[in-house]
Amino acid sequence: xxxxxxxxxxxxxxxxxxxxxxxGGLRITFARMIKPAETMEYPEQRPEIPKNYRGVPxxxxxxxxxxxxxxxxxxxxxxxxxxxxITPGEIAPDSPTAHVEKAPQAFDIDMLRCIYCGLCQExxxxxxxxxxxQYSMTGLTRAEMVNHKDRLYELGGTLPDQxxxxxxxxxxxxxxxxxx
Amino acid sequence: xxxxxQLPLWIQGAVKGLAVIAxxxxxxxxxxxxxxxxxxxxxxxxxxxxxxxxxxxxxxIIIPFLQRLGVFQLAADGGKFVFKEDVVPGHVNKLYFIAAxxxxxxxxxxxxxxxxxxxxxDSAGQLVPLVLANVDIGLLAVLAISSLGVYSVILAxxxxxxxxxxxxxxxASAQLISYELSMTLSVLPVFLWVNAPGGxxxxxxxxxxxxxxxxxxxxxxxxxIWMPVSAFIFLVAxxxxxxxxxxxxxxxxxxxxxGFHTEYGAFKWSLFFVAEYAHMIVGSGxxxxxxxxxxxxxxxIPLTRVVHGLSHWIxxxxxxxxxxxxxxxxxxxxxxFFIFFFMWIRWTLPRFRYDQIMKLGxxxxxxxxxxxxxxxxxLIALIQK
Ligand code: SF4
Ligand code: SF4
Numbered sequence: 001x002x003x004x005x006x007x008x009x010x011x012x013x014x015x016x017x018x019x020x021x022x023x024g025g026l027r028i029t030f031a032r033m034i035k036p037a038e039t040m041e042y043p044e045q046r047p048e049i050p051k052n053y054r055g056v057p058x059x060x061x062x063x064x065x066x067x068x069x070x071x072x073x074x075x076x077x078x079x080x081x082x083x084x085x086i087t088p089g090e091i092a093p094d095s096p097t098a099h100v101e102k103a104p105q106a107f108d109i110d111m112l113r114c115i116y117c118g119l120c121q122e123x124x125x126x127x128x129x130x131x132x133x134q135y136s137m138t139g140l141t142r143a144e145m146v147n148h149k150d151r152l153y154e155l156g157g158t159l160p161d162q163x164x165x166x167x168x169x170x171x172x173x174x175x176x177x178x179x180x
Numbered sequence: 181x182x183x184x185x186q187l188p189l190w191i192q193g194a195v196k197g198l199a200v201i202a203x204x205x206x207x208x209x210x211x212x213x214x215x216x217x218x219x220x221x222x223x224x225x226x227x228x229x230x231x232x233x234x235x236x237x238x239x240x241i242i243i244p245f246l247q248r249l250g251v252f253q254l255a256a257d258g259g260k261f262v263f264k265e266d267v268v269p270g271h272v273n274k275l276y277f278i279a280a281x282x283x284x285x286x287x288x289x290x291x292x293x294x295x296x297x298x299x300x301x302d303s304a305g306q307l308v309p310l311v312l313a314n315v316d317i318g319l320l321a322v323l324a325i326s327s328l329g330v331y332s333v334i335l336a337x338x339x340x341x342x343x344x345x346x347x348x349x350x351x352a353s354a355q356l357i358s359y360e361l362s363m364t365l366s367v368l369p370v371f372l373w374v375n376a377p378g379g380x381x382x383x384x385x386x387x388x389x390x391x392x393x394x395x396x397x398x399x400x401x402x403x404x405i406w407m408p409v410s411a412f413i414f415l416v417a418x419x420x421x422x423x424x425x426x427x428x429x430x431x432x433x434x435x436x437x438x439g440f441h442t443e444y445g446a447f448k449w450s451l452f453f454v455a456e457y458a459h460m461i462v463g464s465g466x467x468x469x470x471x472x473x474x475x476x477x478x479x480x481i482p483l484t485r486v487v488h489g490l491s492h493w494i495x496x497x498x499x500x501x502x503x504x505x506x507x508x509x510x511x512x513x514x515x516x517f518f519i520f521f522f523m524w525i526r527w528t529l530p531r532f533r534y535d536q537i538m539k540l541g542x543x544x545x546x547x548x549x550x551x552x553x554x555x556x557x558x559l560i561a562l563i564q565k
Contacts, residue, residue, distance in 0.1 A: 026528050029222045033222045037220075037225050
């Protein structure tokens with residue numbers, strides 16, 4: 001490695017008195033002082049959340065209003081801190097989406113345990129769980145910090161769906177051209 | 181006024197004492213708020229701006245404005261200090277531990293009585309200073325009493341019986357003693373100049389202001405312009421004496437936790453705090469009187485001239501009250517600027533290292549102060565001979 005000698009200039013008299021530097025510093029701080037504040041006044045002003053932000057995990061519905069989760073429990077299984085607890089349930093046979101067969105009866109995410117790792121979103125085969133832009137979770141009790149199923153759907157809302165895989169599957173079955 | 185002077189002496193004294201407390205405590209509190217706001221603005225934050233008294237919150241414009249300025253935060257903090265549990269740690273020397281903050285208040289509150297803050301013409305047409313105790317030893321008393329403040333620092337550090345307060349108090353006392361020397365030497369030229377040979381000698385601060393409130397070239401000149409080096413040394417020493425950044429060795433929270441008041445909390449801690457701000461206020465006041473013409477608005481334009489000129493236009497301007505109030509306002513304005521300057525410096529400069537402080541004090545400022553004294557002694561001898 002090449003050694004580059006850096007010559008240090010001796011300080012001038014003015015520099016050794018510190019005064020020009022102090023005056024320069026005072027000028028900078030004064031200029032800063034009369035500018036408006038950089039910070040945001042949080043509860044009233046909220047930062048703009050970028051797309052792809054990984055906030056609180058939520059459950060979503062497809063554009064037809066069907067809950068997408070089929071309670072396969074993969075997310076429960078993968079969740080590193082075991083924040084998710086799912087009770088699988090069946091879809092009533094007279095429901096229009098009866099062919100999906102299963103949906104969660106209960107779906108709880110304990111936000112005191114969740115570490116926002118996003119693995120649940122990664123693992124979900126149904127694209128049913130998403131970490132969205134909700135970033136502030138507060139509560140006064142432990143129970144308040146557990147998001148139940150209805151709350152999860154409320155936070156998640158509806159996301160566009162490119163596949164509609166269950167509809168396609170049903171249509172294929174009905175037209176007798178099921179590939180499997 | 182006359183009614184007041186007919187009261188027995190001890191009542192007068194008590195009233196004056198209460199006045200000092202009633203003025204200085206809120207002023208110190210306001211300074212602490214100003215400090216927080218200024219630090220916030222310099223760092224690009226809004227600073228404390230939430231607290232509000234609930235039953236005032238409905239009043240428009242004025243209350244939100246005060247709220248944004250953090251005025252109610254100040255009251256809340258003050259109240260908090262009074263009602264907080266006041267812990268006395270088990271390992272301290274109780275008597276001295278409790279005595280230290282009280283001792284800190286004594287010099288802080290007594291020096292302010294000697295500082296004149298305005299002047300008016302009495303009925304006999306004589307210029308009278310507005311001051312609680314117009315003593316002839318003036319500045320000497322200020323320097324002597326304010327340097328007693330070091331005892332409270334030493335006592336606090338020693339009584340706390342733990343190492344960081346102890347180190348902090350040792351540093352602070354060494355620093356106070358070193359800079360006192362330069363400070364005293366830097367004001368000597370001022371008094372050489374004020375006390376013309378043959379006249380009666382005085383150390384009164386009022387006399388210094390009088391020497392700056394003429395209209396001629398020399399006696400209208402503010403001493404800060406006439407003796408810039410003195411003013412500079414005095415200012416630097418003042419920073420050191422009041423333990424302000426960049427000389428706050430007594431606290432230096434980065435290496436000493438909180439310095440000499442590490443073990444203190446609640447009301448006792450707030451007394452140290454008030455004492456620090458009181459020292460700052462008095463120090464700024466003394467600097468203004470010595471080098472910035474006291475209550476005179478501009479160099480060569482003394483207050484008496486202004487009042488005289490105004491009395492042609494406005495009828496009540498000739499009244500002594502008008503002159504008194506105007507003088508006090510001008511004086512307070514200058515003091516306010518200096519308090520701002522203290523804070524401005526604090527949030528600009530990093531803290532000196534301890535050895536740098538000692539070096540600066542003994543190897544730079546002291547020789548400079550002595551040289552300055554000799555130079556002005558010769559110069560004044562030439563001018564006034
Ligand atoms: S984000 Fe991670 S921790 Fe949170 S629920 Fe999903 S898998 Fe569990
Ligand atoms: S959210 Fe996805 S991974 Fe979790 S149970 Fe429902 S379908 Fe399975």
